[in-house]
Amino acid sequence: MKKKLSLLERMAAVPHIVWIALFIVGPMLFVLYFAFTDKNNQFSFSNIGQLGNYSHIFLLSVLFALIATAVCLLIGYPLAYFMARSKPSTQRILMILLMLPMWVSLLIRTYSLLVLLDNGGLINSLLKAMGRKEPLKIIGTGFAVVLGMIYDFLPYMVLPIYTSISKLDNRYLEAAADLGCTPVGTIFRVVLPLTVPGILSGVTMVFVPSISTFYISQKLGGGKMELIGDTIERQFKQATANAYHVGAALSLVMMILILISTLIMNKISDGDEGGVLV
């Protein structure tokens, strides 16, 4: 049923279109422009050519984001399953507990983790009290950075999976049991495959902010763990004529990386019945 929209109805979309054009499409065109020009504003591939110097940073970012996403999935799926299958009252309490950290700004959450893990932090104070002389060095390791990502982004994994498990029709579980499937078998043969759309949403929502973060790596990496987000930030902060163009090229690559991962996710979910990517 396609009805022609009235002028007024079409007008309703104008503010949003203007917004997108000014603050999303426009800046992206600038990124594209800077990425392919040199400091004299001449067309050039030199920025792209320099990207090779940053390949190890790209690799580290992808690796960290992948680990964080995988761990979030491993922790998040069972949690979401438990939540979705428990009593409504338990569900509400768990949901509040899950959402509670999100009422606090990401920066403050990351800081709190710093306080916890620092050399003079809570964990090390405890260890010291227990007789350990040297503080356990956590801040400044990859472990701390990945931990920060998991800590900050876990709710984004749990929520979409929780939604798709609770929407799952109980009849499928009964049908599986009827055909001789044990409860554990049912999870792997029926629940998991039918909640793939939720998993894909969760994976996207954790992977994308993880790969582009700069704050977590700066605070918890102790300046030693440079991820692609940090590199880009540094390029723009330097504000030398050339760094701007290199930063734009790096941003472009990251956008392409995210685009590719989203396309892969869409491809997987297309194979499923009614798979939708949020």
Add this chain to the structure above:
Amino acid sequence: MNQDVLIKLSGITKAFDGETVLDNMDLEIHDKEFVTLLGPSGCGKTTTLRIIGGFETPDAGDVFFDGERINDVPAYKRQVNTVFQRYALFPHLNVYDNVAFGLRLSHVPKAEIETRVKEMLEMTGLRGFEARKPSTLSGGQQQRVAIARALVNQPRVLLLDEPLGALDLKLRKDMQNELKRIQHATGITFIYVTHDQEEALSMSDTVVVMSRGKIQQIGTPTDIYNEPVNAFVADFIGESNILDGIMIADKQAKFAGQTFVCVDGGFEPNEPVDIVIRPEDVDVVPVEKGMLAGKVSSVTFKGDYYEIIVDIRGFKWMIETSDYVAPETTIGLSIDPDAIHVMKKSEYSGMFGDYSTFSEEMDHLSDPDAGQGAEEAAE
């Protein structure tokens, strides 16, 4: 029919949120039998099926399978398979994988799975649909996949929960024959749940009529139709004229202001009873030859017969006749002794009125509980 009892329910009681759905129910189901649980919605028939399948646990009472108590046996360990009401086919698997699901779980060798699945798809007319996803199939095809998925496991008992409810009339008739044929060919015990009395009568060996969590009557389709035990069964199965009457003596029933010769006996002298007379058992005769006389208030052409409503002393009878009679004429009616069925009074007596408010549209809505509610409201 084999007389071995395969499933036995004894004293089953089940309540949901304090509302009793099954009330101290006893039922025996024999091996290789086609049993239908028949009743209006809310009568407890689906709950009975789910208790046998292992999806509900009874609050009280025991479930026996082949002599063994199975109350605590989970669904996945029971030797029964179910065809679910809306099929519940796995949407992520194609037809072949749906059907093969149970066999793979019981570690049947791959080659055997293939033969058995192919065989089953052949039998249900689904050859060539192996790679299709359920969502691309029509209702009838999905129905057949659901049957194939359950039957391929060669269960001792197949539970069918209103399996034809979502199909149109023509397809439903075809599938009824199909199911009957499959049951015959496989010798598997079928327990079939429906609210459609015609379906129950045409398919079953045994019909279990249920209402308000209790079994009203168990019998062959002919028994149930010809010898209903109470007003509920008489009303639910087919069309009936249910009248208040008095058994003056054995084989003498008084109703509609007349005394009739009948074939029933064994009542107290002058015991109040319910009288059932089926519309097709009443003959239209000239007034002077009739046992009763009444005025025709409406005539409906039904194809192979006319359905007429006749007013006899204020009570509207439904009569089926092959000869046309004009509305507003007075006709005589004749009833054979064996067409008069006498029933004991029950909690359902007087719940079903005459055909004065009868209309085709309302027929399928007729629900004794709703009737009772209206009656209570009127009081």
